[in-house]
């Protein structure tokens with residue numbers, strides 16, 4: 001039933017009621033029996049009330065899932081106030097809008113390197129990472145934390161994400177985490193544009209992230225910059241050298257030639273983007289780049305900071321993970337006390353492992369963080385409950401659908417569940433059954449699966465009025481017994497054509513029986529006599545038998561101008577005043593018909609027998 005109708009009934013049925021119960025939170029979907037639990041009423045009481053509200057019988061079943069609007073209306077009927085799920089939001093954490101432009105400070109660009117396999121992404125990242133160590137005071141061994149920053153001579157910095165290009169970029173973009181400001185597209189000048197180059201271009205374009213091209217392997221013979229330029233043009237990437245707006249820098253990851261120019265190009269692009277973030281007096285916000293368990297450190301996660309400053313002791317929430325920052329270190333292994341926008345730091349202190357792509361938000365204190373985690377967990381639980389309910393409803397509907405639509409106006413369907421020894425035979429059986437039938441009857445396969453018939457198959461078959469075809473299987477006695485109890489047919493076969501014959505017979509038996517009429521005798525109505533039976537007067541047809549004979553119990557039809565005007569039975573057959581069983585050709589008799597007196601002189605009365613026509617597909 002429609003929501004408006006329910007609303008109408010609810011409005012008109014509820015007297016002014018005072019809400020007395022403590023409020024409940026309704027998920028997006030809830031089953032009828034779960035709603036009964038939540039409302040603390042018996043299922044029977046709830047379904048009764050629902051029927052009164054105008055819900056259909058099927059909508060009051062235990063497993064039927066109600067959407068939040070419906071459940072709210074019903075709950076109101078029981079005086080139970082509802083707290084909307086959105087009220088959970090007030091305990092959650094959300095990214096803060098940027099303050100006044102004047103309070104924003106320039107931040108380093110965040111760069112992802114993408115490109116075709118073997119074109120030099122890793123080599124470029126290695127070169128950049130090594131150069132970052134060399135130029136660091138506390139130089140040491142770099143640790144892989146998923147991102148690192150390269151300080152430049154100019155004092156500026158670039159942060160590179162160094163998880164495998166495509167995967168990281170895509171998974172984060174899918175989660176709505178647009179972390180990257182610029183894509184460096186590595187194209188080997190020896191090979192030029194390749195399929196993954198095009199893919200990377202498309203990803204960057206979709207995400208509206210500008211590209212800087214790094215033409216690698218220019219130290220090798222065969223490097224052809226013009227070809228790369230033209231091939232990129234064919235992909236609508238117009239390089240500056242031919243008047244476009246995309247910067248391209250020839251580099252060698254082996255000699256390091258061109259790499260500082262590439263850094264300059266990235267900075268120039270970043271300047272155009274005018275990347276700025278709030279730093280002071282703003283909660284720290286960022287993204288999880290990687291997370292793992294580290295021996296001696298517990299759960300660690302790399303946080304790429306976009307806004308604010310992260311400090312030891314800060315409280316963070318990412319997804320449903322909570323962290324009181326115990327320690328931080330850079331990709332160069334340098335411990336950090338404070339990290340600002342554009343920095344990637346490995347953070348210790350996570351209670352549980354967050355996921356790459358989770359947004360990181362700072363909470364003012366641990367209570368606020370805990371509440372946020374709580375509401376997020378509640379939301380996830382509600383979502384998964386809703387998903388389960390929706391799935392359950394779908395399968396319920398499917399079963400109901402299959403049982404109710406077994407007989408459609410146009411075609412009757414034999415519902416079948418096929419169980420077979422191997423998938424090949426399950427497929428073969430379903431293929432053959434699917435092809436059976438005609439425009440009036442056919443087979444609907446609810447399931448074709450491998451393995452013996454289960455209790456679930458039996459209950460499903462019962463609900464859907466289906467036959468279970470079991471092919472080449474030994475079924476358990478318990479299941480066979482259960483099927484017998486529930487009058488479910490398990491048709492067992494080892495030979496496929498016998499199975500097909502069985503299904504064919506079942507289909508044939510579903511066809512309507514059509515009959516031919518064999519005329520046994522014929523009479524003409526020659527006069528109409530009124531007779532008195534008790535206090536009633538009724539008309540009787542005076543007939544003469546012109547052909548064959550007419551018996552008292554024969555099926556009778558009356559024809560007028562060759563059209564059947566009556567089809568039924570005699571209520572009496574008399575010769576003179578005597579009841580008689582049969583009158584033969586040439587004799588006169590009086591006939592009265594069951595519920596029919598509208599006959600006329602000249603009508604033809606025929607006695608007939610119904611002969612069923614043979615049925616076949």
Ligand SMILES: Nc1nc2c(ncn2[C@@H]2O[C@H](COP(=O)(O)OP(=O)(O)OP(=O)(O)O)[C@@H](O)[C@H]2O)c(=O)[nH]1
Nearest residue numbers: 116117118119120121122123216217218252253254
């Ligand atoms: N001569 C030369 N060799 C390079 C250059 N860049 C990369 N190589 C070599 O090319 C091969 C592939 O380089 P990688 O950096 O592993 O390429 P990749 O794009 O990271 O490859 P995947 O990770 O497999 O996608 C390696 O043998 C590198 O040494 C370059 O600029 N010049």
